[in-house]
Amino acid sequence: MVKDKNDLLTIQKSEIKGWMSSQLERNEMTINKWCKLAGVSATTVTEFMSGSRDFLPSITTLTKLSRALGQRIVIQDDSIQRVRLASMKLVSSQKKNGVRKMTTKNNLNLVDPEATVQVEFGSLVETDSMNDAGVHKGDYILCVEHKEIIAQGSIVMIFLEKEGVSPYLYFGHQLVPVSTDPKYKKIKVVDADIVGYGIQLIRNLTH
Numbered sequence: 667m668v669k670d671k672n673d674l675l676t677i678q679k680s681e682i683k684g685w686m687s688s689q690l691e692r693n694e695m696t697i698n699k700w701c702k703l704a705g706v707s708a709t710t711v712t713e714f715m716s717g718s719r720d721f722l723p724s725i726t727t728l729t730k731l732s733r734a735l736g737q738r739i740v741i742q743d744d745s746i747q748r749v750r751l752a753s754m755k756l757v758s759s760q761k762k763n764g765v766r767k768m769t770t771k772n773n774l775n776l777v778d779p780e781a782t783v784q785v786e787f788g789s790l791v792e793t794d795s796m797n798d799a800g801v802h803k804g805d806y807i808l809c810v811e812h813k814e815i816i817a818q819g820s821i822v823m824i825f826l827e828k829e830g831v832s833p834y835l836y837f838g839h840q841l842v843p844v845s846t847d848p849k850y851k852k853i854k855v856v857d858a859d860i861v862g863y864g865i866q867l868i869r870n871l872t873h
Contacts, residue, residue: 679722683715689735704734722818724837729798729844757809757823757861758790759830768825768861786810788868789823789861792830796821799844801833804870809862821864824853831861 690700697715701708706727713719723731760769770787791805801807807823816822820836834841834853841858843850 704730706730756788793832794847795832795843795845795850798846806868807864808866811862813863823861825859
């Protein structure tokens with residue numbers, strides 16, 4: 667069981683390094699060739715792979731590397747098998763008289779006695795801020811209001827005044843979009859109107 671932030675970072679580093687190594691072997695290319703193709707720093711990737719510097723590559727770097735191979739980053743979390751939904755409220759937004767405001771509705775009352783994680787509310791994805799990571803409008807993110815430890819790469823739901831409730835990724839005290847739309851920019855955590863912290867993604871299968 668992961669107990670602290672260092673454990674979380676170790677697991678993520680190991681998984682990313684494993685993915686990079688497998689792609690280099692599968693495509694029979696060097697780090698320099700891959701990075702040149704992707705338009706990222708070969709020094710950064712080399713230092714990460716060798717462990718000479720203790721850091722995680724940015725989501726921008728990982729996205730460019732994956733796109734260079736015709737792939738894309740998709741958010742997946744298979745660590746949580748069951749979640750508890752108890753009188754779950756749904757957070758979204760509504761535009762009225764030209765102004766968008768947060769709304770809350772109680773629309774689900776279900777308790778799973780075998781669940782291992784308590785979810786406090788569901789949040790409707792209303793924007794394309796993470797559409798390039800497979801999180802689309804109409805999906806739902808099950809959330810908690812507070813988290814003692816925020817792992818790098820976690821989904822954080824925030825409220826954008828002109829857009830609505832939006833998912834972003836947490837990286838180094840910044841919230842980072844993974845979108846095909848360039849209008850979505852990085853946001854400092856201290857400047858964000860945080861709605862909640864994502865626990866599990868529920869996809870809308872009509873996409």
